[in-house]
Amino acid sequence: MTKKIHINAFEMNCVGHIAHGLWRHPENQRHRYTDLNYWTELAQLLEKGKFDALFLADVVGIYDVYRQSRDTAVREAVQIPVNDPLMLISAMAYVTKHLAFAVTFSTTYEHPYGHARRMSTLDHLTKGRIAWNVVTSHLPSADKNFGIKKILEHDERYDLADEYLEVCYKLWEGSWEDNAVIRDIENNIYTDPSKVHEINHSGKYFEVPGPHLCEPSPQRTPVIYQAGMSERGREFAAKHAECVFLGGKDVETLKFFVDDIRKRAKKYGRNPDHIKMFAGICVIVGKTHDEAMEKLNSFQKYWSLEGHLAHYGGGTGYDLSKYSSNDYIGSISVGEIINNMSKLDGKWFKLSVGTPKKVADEMQYLVEEAGIDGFNLVQYVSPGTFVDFIELVVPELQKRGLYRVDYEEGTYREKLFGKGNYRLPDDHIAARYRNISSNV
Amino acid sequence: MTKKIHINAFEMNCVGHIAHGLWRHPENQRHRYTDLNYWTELAQLLEKGKFDALFLADVVGIYDVYRQSRDTAVREAVQIPVNDPLMLISAMAYVTKHLAFAVTFSTTYEHPYGHARRMSTLDHLTKGRIAWNVVTSHLPSADKNFGIKKILEHDERYDLADEYLEVCYKLWEGSWEDNAVIRDIENNIYTDPSKVHEINHSGKYFEVPGPHLCEPSPQRTPVIYQAGMSERGREFAAKHAECVFLGGKDVETLKFFVDDIRKRAKKYGRNPDHIKMFAGICVIVGKTHDEAMEKLNSFQKYWSLEGHLAHYGGGTGYDLSKYSSNDYIGSISVGEIINNMSKLDGKWFKLSVGTPKKVADEMQYLVEEAGIDGFNLVQYVSPGTFVDFIELVVPELQKRGLYRVDYEEGTYREKLFGKGNYRLPDDHIAARYRNISSNV
Numbered sequence: 073m074t075k076k077i078h079i080n081a082f083e084m085n086c087v088g089h090i091a092h093g094l095w096r097h098p099e100n101q102r103h104r105y106t107d108l109n110y111w112t113e114l115a116q117l118l119e120k121g122k123f124d125a126l127f128l129a130d131v132v133g134i135y136d137v138y139r140q141s142r143d144t145a146v147r148e149a150v151q152i153p154v155n156d157p158l159m160l161i162s163a164m165a166y167v168t169k170h171l172a173f174a175v176t177f178s179t180t181y182e183h184p185y186g187h188a189r190r191m192s193t194l195d196h197l198t199k200g201r202i203a204w205n206v207v208t209s210h211l212p213s214a215d216k217n218f219g220i221k222k223i224l225e226h227d228e229r230y231d232l233a234d235e236y237l238e239v240c241y242k243l244w245e246g247s248w249e250d251n252a253v254i255r256d257i258e259n260n261i262y263t264d265p266s267k268v269h270e271i272n273h274s275g276k277y278f279e280v281p282g283p284h285l286c287e288p289s290p291q292r293t294p295v296i297y298q299a300g301m302s303e304r305g306r307e308f309a310a311k312h313a314e315c316v317f318l319g320g321k322d323v324e325t326l327k328f329f330v331d332d333i334r335k336r337a338k339k340y341g342r343n344p345d346h347i348k349m350f351a352g353i354c355v356i357v358g359k360t361h362d363e364a365m366e367k368l369n370s371f372q373k374y375w376s377l378e379g380h381l382a383h384y385g386g387g388t389g390y391d392l393s394k395y396s397s398n399d400y401i402g403s404i405s406v407g408e409i410i411n412n413m414s415k416l417d418g419k420w421f422k423l424s425v426g427t428p429k430k431v432a433d434e435m436q437y438l439v440e441e442a443g444i445d446g447f448n449l450v451q452y453v454s455p456g457t458f459v460d461f462i463e464l465v466v467p468e469l470q471k472r473g474l475y476r477v478d479y480e481e482g483t484y485r486e487k488l489f490g491k492g493n494y495r496l497p498d499d500h501i502a503a504r505y506r507n508i509s510s511n512v
Numbered sequence: 513m514t515k516k517i518h519i520n521a522f523e524m525n526c527v528g529h530i531a532h533g534l535w536r537h538p539e540n541q542r543h544r545y546t547d548l549n550y551w552t553e554l555a556q557l558l559e560k561g562k563f564d565a566l567f568l569a570d571v572v573g574i575y576d577v578y579r580q581s582r583d584t585a586v587r588e589a590v591q592i593p594v595n596d597p598l599m600l601i602s603a604m605a606y607v608t609k610h611l612a613f614a615v616t617f618s619t620t621y622e623h624p625y626g627h628a629r630r631m632s633t634l635d636h637l638t639k640g641r642i643a644w645n646v647v648t649s650h651l652p653s654a655d656k657n658f659g660i661k662k663i664l665e666h667d668e669r670y671d672l673a674d675e676y677l678e679v680c681y682k683l684w685e686g687s688w689e690d691n692a693v694i695r696d697i698e699n700n701i702y703t704d705p706s707k708v709h710e711i712n713h714s715g716k717y718f719e720v721p722g723p724h725l726c727e728p729s730p731q732r733t734p735v736i737y738q739a740g741m742s743e744r745g746r747e748f749a750a751k752h753a754e755c756v757f758l759g760g761k762d763v764e765t766l767k768f769f770v771d772d773i774r775k776r777a778k779k780y781g782r783n784p785d786h787i788k789m790f791a792g793i794c795v796i797v798g799k800t801h802d803e804a805m806e807k808l809n810s811f812q813k814y815w816s817l818e819g820h821l822a823h824y825g826g827g828t829g830y831d832l833s834k835y836s837s838n839d840y841i842g843s844i845s846v847g848e849i850i851n852n853m854s855k856l857d858g859k860w861f862k863l864s865v866g867t868p869k870k871v872a873d874e875m876q877y878l879v880e881e882a883g884i885d886g887f888n889l890v891q892y893v894s895p896g897t898f899v900d901f902i903e904l905v906v907p908e909l910q911k912r913g914l915y916r917v918d919y920e921e922g923t924y925r926e927k928l929f930g931k932g933n934y935r936l937p938d939d940h941i942a943a944r945y946r947n948i949s950s951n952v
Contacts, residue, residue, distance in 0.1 A: 085633070087702060096697040103695060106636035106727070108606055132626065132725065142705070142723075149702035153693075153727040155633040156626075163602035163637070166548055182626055185657045186572065186596075193525070193595040196546035197603070216721050217625045253593075255543060257536040260816060262527060262589035265582070281656050283582075285572065287546070287593040376700060 074473045078446030080127040085157045087149035091452045092379025100453040115164035121462030125172035128157040133211030135386025139393045148379040165198040172484035174203035179236040181218040188243040192286035200290030200483030205297035227304045235275045242271035244293045246508030247284035310336030315348045321422040326442035348445040352421030357464045380413040428468040514913045518886030520567040525597045527589035533816025540893040555604035561902030565612035568597040573654030575826025579833045588819040605638040612924035614643035619676040621658040628683040632726035640730030640923030645737035667744045675715045682711035684733045686948030687724035750776030755788045761862040766882035782939045788885040792861030797904045812856045820853040868908040
């Protein structure tokens with residue numbers, strides 16, 4: 073049976089998410105991000121297109137590296153202003169039945185005890201349609217604003233994230249037994265206290281006696297996403313992630329990451345197929361090639377190199393305004409980096425431009441050759457990019473048996489891993505915390 | 513012109529909020545608190561009844577004082593399990609147009625920088641219908657679970673809350689100027705960077721350079737509620753609160769608090785009428801007195817003394833299981849305290865039982881004699897208590913000109929303080945932070 077492709081909409085609760093400069097495009101409605109209807113309309117559109125999930129990126133700091141200032145990011149709305157993505161979920165869940173919501177949250181700034189409750193609450197309210205994209209954040213401005221005194225190195229932030237997840241797993245998987253809530257009216261026992269356990273976590277970064285504040289939600293643990301392609305990031309993915317958002321735009325790079333993470337997963341006793349691999353993709357589709365190119369040119373017209381340099385500075389720490397084009401960063405010249413960023417050719421992700429058939433061919437090729445399971449679909453204009461994809465590419469993928477015609481029933485985890493799999497599999501590291509008793 | 517009474521529904525994102533034992537009542541649907549539709553149906557009902565707001569209490573710890581254990585609270589669902597109230601708001605805002613949402617959040621556990629963004633996000637999404645009930649929390653179990661190493665004394669927690677609010681005011685009122693966002697397409701300027709200011713806050717508890725992550729929302733600062741009646745709590749209310757949730761069930765007590773807080777407010781240069789006073793009230797109304805008494809008896813039947821003792825223990829720190837009835841706590845014997853709690857006579861708040869006329873009389877009397885402006889309406893059964901009030905008491909109040917017939921247009925602050933008052937008045941302490949410039 074042909075493998076169905078999973079499609080997520082890649083979004084962010086701000087004006088300028090990724091295609092910087094395009095807020096100026098006449099068809100772009102991103103300025104409506106503060107309006108609840110922008111989001112409920114988007115969720116309904118995505119459900120109409122049978123998308124798996126809305127993937128919401130997030131940052132809690134400002135890009136202030138480029139030109140040693142935050143002004144370019146602020147001027148061009150490069151992920152600032154930026155609102156809290158968790159606040160959007162319940163309204164979007166109310167207007168949909170199947171769409172899932174993968175929301176980014178950093179383990180660097182706020183305590184796991186409060187976060188574990190937020191995610192359990194959202195898993196309840198969405199009836200099991202919530203996922204968490206775990207990030208370890210790297211923005212100095214966020215460190216300062218959250219009063220982080222001791223700035224941890226890149227890899228140690230993943231060590232902290234390991235323990236952060238351990239605390240969450242103990243709360244989600246082990247603190248309340250499945251049949252703790254019994255609602256015994258006769259004996260006035262809503263919850264059997266003997267089935268609610270302290271977790272007594274004592275670690276390097278956190279002391280959390282527990283118990284969890286929430287009764288078990290449909291998935292208990294939200295579907296875990298991870299998106300860091302560094303060595304340490306891939307190790308973290310292999311240990312924790314059920315879905316990985318890969319970097320890279322060509323088969324070789326993607327395949328390397330896919331194979332590497334699946335291999336590492338075995339070390340943790342995990343079935344490598346218990347991890348779905350997502351690649352970012354930019355799609356500009358038209359009924360004809362010319363129509364697609366016309367759209368591309370209209371986007372290129374508003375494309376802002378300055379905006380992308382501000383984003384690049386925040387993401388890498390390199391202020392390219394201080395370099396000459398002949399300087400090198402790693403193996404690439406600054407001239408080449410800047411040239412790449414000045415063109416709309418999908419600097420980080422594969423760009424597929426053309427007819428529905430061409431786009432479907434290129435997506436199918438990446439899936440089959442790189443061994444990935446789905447895509448995070450980038451937006452140029454909102455909601456136009458998704459409208460085009462749903463009207464033109466989805467039918468083509470469905471014709472090839474590569475995309476669902478109707479939603480399957482069940483939670484997000486079941487839609488990814490099959491009916492009945494609404495909880496994490498036993499080979500996941502979280503499963504060891506299921507039989508926590510008070511004396512742990 | 514007769515003063516209109518403001519009515520809030522008093523709720524909590526859990527099973528057992530306040531009328532412990534009544535989760536067993538056949539008409540009570542509180543077990544549906546994990547279901548999004550419970551909340552959207554409630555919001556629609558309250559808007560039908562022209563309520564001002566849904567007031568959501570919250571705790572992030574467990575009552576574990578009574579019988580030196582958390583078991584009674586867990587067994588009887590006394591505010592555990594408890595989900596996060598902020599996650600509910602966007603769905604309820606989506607199905608209503610006027611109802612406001614006053615949500616409780618503690619200044620003790622999570623950093624103001626993340627909280628300021630959450631509230632700005634909700635003020636945007638609700639189009640100016642969000643309020644924040646500021647609490648300084650007191651539960652040891654929450655202190656442990658959030659890893660609070662240094663437990664602050666009661667009054668010092670208010671000092672920290674003062675600074676917490678100062679940080680938030682600087683972010684909400686001063687960081688982004690009203691016309692910072694200009695959306696100048698021609699010059700690719702979404703936001704004028706010179707109108708986005710760092711706040712450079714440096715205090716005893718927080719260092720927050722800023723700027724805020726969010727563009728100005730309709731109200732900028734959510735409507736500020738406060739609910740602590742200690743000496744320090746009233747001082748805090750006088751300085752910050754626009755709405756105060758008073759303790760007390762008789763005219764004398766309520767009037768003392770009202771007069772005291774209004775007097776203190778003058779010290780801060782505030783017009784005392786810029787503070788609305790809310791008393792808690794329990795209403796059991798029937799078309800006839802007998803019908804009301806029948807309801808009361810059905811509630812009394814399920815009333816749980818043990819549940820209330822668990823709540824009392826968590827709230828006061830006194831484990832009454834260790835006292836004999838002749839012991840005294842303050843000026844009241846333990847026997848009297850327990851006797852009060854065993855009857856459904858509104859242990860903390862005024863109980864009004866009877867016909868619509870009697871209930872309206874008693875509400876009008878409290879408003880006129882104690883100088884209060886509205887009520888937080890307690891629930892016995894959900895949604896029955898609110899349905900009865902809306903069907904029987906609201907028409908009676910409307911007949912007397914004491915209650916709106918239709919909603920006024922505008923934000924929550926405008927509905928409280930009049931059209932055009934969507935931002936904090938100039939006499940509020942937050943106003944001083946409006947002209948923050950980079951060198952503050």
